Amino acid sequence: MMMFQRLIMAVICLLGMVFFEAFYLPTILNAQDASSESATAPSSLASGSSAERTASLVVAQSKISGACFPVVDVHTHFFIKGKHDQQLLDRYVEIMDRNRIAVSISLDGQLGNQLQTHTNYLWTKYPDRFAIFANIDFRGRGIEDDPSSWVCNQDAFVFESVAALRAQVKQGNICGLKFFKDFGLRWKNADGSLIRIDDPRWDPIWEVCGELGIPILMHTADPSAFFRPLDESNERIGELRSRPEWAFVGPDFPLRESLHQARNRVIAKHPKTIFIAAHFGNDAENLSELSEWLDEYPNLYVEFSSRINELGRQPYTARRFFEKHQDRILLGTDGPFPEQRLVIYWRFLETFDEYFHYSEKSPPPQGDWRIYGIGLSPQILEKVYSINACRIIPGLKAKVQAFGTGKGTRPAGND
Ligand SMILES: [Zn+2]
Numbered sequence: 001m002m003m004f005q006r007l008i009m010a011v012i013c014l015l016g017m018v019f020f021e022a023f024y025l026p027t028i029l030n031a032q033d034a035s036s037e038s039a040t041a042p043s044s045l046a047s048g049s050s051a052e053r054t055a056s057l058v059v060a061q062s063k064i065s066g067a068c069f070p071v072v073d074v075h076t077h078f079f080i081k082g083k084h085d086q087q088l089l090d091r092y093v094e095i096m097d098r099n100r101i102a103v104s105i106s107l108d109g110q111l112g113n114q115l116q117t118h119t120n121y122l123w124t125k126y127p128d129r130f131a132i133f134a135n136i137d138f139r140g141r142g143i144e145d146d147p148s149s150w151v152c153n154q155d156a157f158v159f160e161s162v163a164a165l166r167a168q169v170k171q172g173n174i175c176g177l178k179f180f181k182d183f184g185l186r187w188k189n190a191d192g193s194l195i196r197i198d199d200p201r202w203d204p205i206w207e208v209c210g211e212l213g214i215p216i217l218m219h220t221a222d223p224s225a226f227f228r229p230l231d232e233s234n235e236r237i238g239e240l241r242s243r244p245e246w247a248f249v250g251p252d253f254p255l256r257e258s259l260h261q262a263r264n265r266v267i268a269k270h271p272k273t274i275f276i277a278a279h280f281g282n283d284a285e286n287l288s289e290l291s292e293w294l295d296e297y298p299n300l301y302v303e304f305s306s307r308i309n310e311l312g313r314q315p316y317t318a319r320r321f322f323e324k325h326q327d328r329i330l331l332g333t334d335g336p337f338p339e340q341r342l343v344i345y346w347r348f349l350e351t352f353d354e355y356f357h358y359s360e361k362s363p364p365p366q367g368d369w370r371i372y373g374i375g376l377s378p379q380i381l382e383k384v385y386s387i388n389a390c391r392i393i394p395g396l397k398a399k400v401q402a403f404g405t406g407k408g409t410r411p412a413g414n415d
Contacts, residue, residue: 052363062351064343069382070102070403072389075305075332079108084121092336099342102403107178109134111164128402133176136161138187147188162208169212175394179218184259197262210273215392219278221259267297274392276301284310287321294325305332308348309358312371319374326380330389
């Protein structure tokens with residue numbers, strides 16, 4: 001009987017592995033979606049006019065085989081997207097090698113047991129190639145529709161979070177803290193109202209990060225189209241129809257502007273803490289406003305993961321923005337993404353190529369348009385690729401140096 005049970009278990013395990021290899025891995029490494037915080041690919045991105053038309057335009061196309069300098073990717077998800085799969089990790093490190101990504105920062109180090117699992121997963125084989133930002137679970141084991149049971153509404157929450165951050169920084173496990181967009185959009189107070197980003201309850205968390213010298217990467221709000229009515233005039237309607245949970249319209253949600261303002265008040269109130277606004281502050285469609293924020297708050301930095309779609313459709317404005325704020329911009333991708341997507345990042349940043357796809361997916365997942373390269377100078381590229389990240393994130397510089405300058409450089413632009 002025991003033998004029979006073991007045999008059945010072995011068959012079930014084998015079937016599970018075959019299914020994973022055949023269906024799941026290819027999805028992550030070859031056809032990942034371009035959303036801002038998505039764990040799964042949308043099944044359909046039908047936009048009404050779903051079929052993409054062929055462009056007649058004939059223009060030069062640069063062949064890019066990797067970034068021109070070693071890169072730090074400050075925005076990746078090796079648990080949310082990578083699911084702690086060893087084969088995925090091995091294959092992604094090969095992609096990092098080919099593309100000169102020295103270090104990927106995984107933002108999935110949730111304080112508690114998951115953090116330990118995450119460090120084991122990333123560092124057992126590749127201690128120099130990954131760094132980890134912590135995040136804090138606001139709900140814990142609380143009941144979903146009873147926010148008074150959520151851990152964030154218990155007295156000890158902030159105190160314990162601060163203590164955990166101190167301990168993990170001291171042990172060298174984390175070099176930053178990540179906040180997801182749920183902070184402001186979904187997490188609730190005990191009375192059921194939405195948590196305020198600038199609630200003074202969280203002040204000790206912002207303060208301790210400044211004291212420990214670790215930055216806070218914060219995802220606040222989302223693209224403006226996600227806060228607009230869901231009709232044909234919405235330029236991201238196809239995407240929102242397939243991902244209705246990304247639509248934040250109506251009385252249940254705060255205004256996008258008020259989320260931005262609350263975040264900015266936190267940044268202003270804690271000048272000794274460095275904040276990295278994820279996805280270009282979710283204001284890549286209004287770079288003059290984002291530029292004003294950077295002018296106003298010297299402790300604010302930005303990273304542009306999943307926003308080359310926006311930046312590349314305004315190449316002149318984007319290029320001026322990168323020139324002006326060259327010391328405050330970090331590179332992020334929101335990966336692990338397939339290699340085709342990474343190459344588009346280098347092409348966008350390093351060349352003046354015209355009218356090309358911002359994603360390997362068809363139809364394009366984040367707006368029905370194509371992009372243009374902004375041809376940054378080698379000096380600016382090196383800052384955006386690694387120098388700025390190494391300056392504000394502890395422990396990175398040694399990892400980038402360990403990657404080796406020998407295999408790390410080639411002339412910018414065309415090969
Ligand atoms: Zn993300």
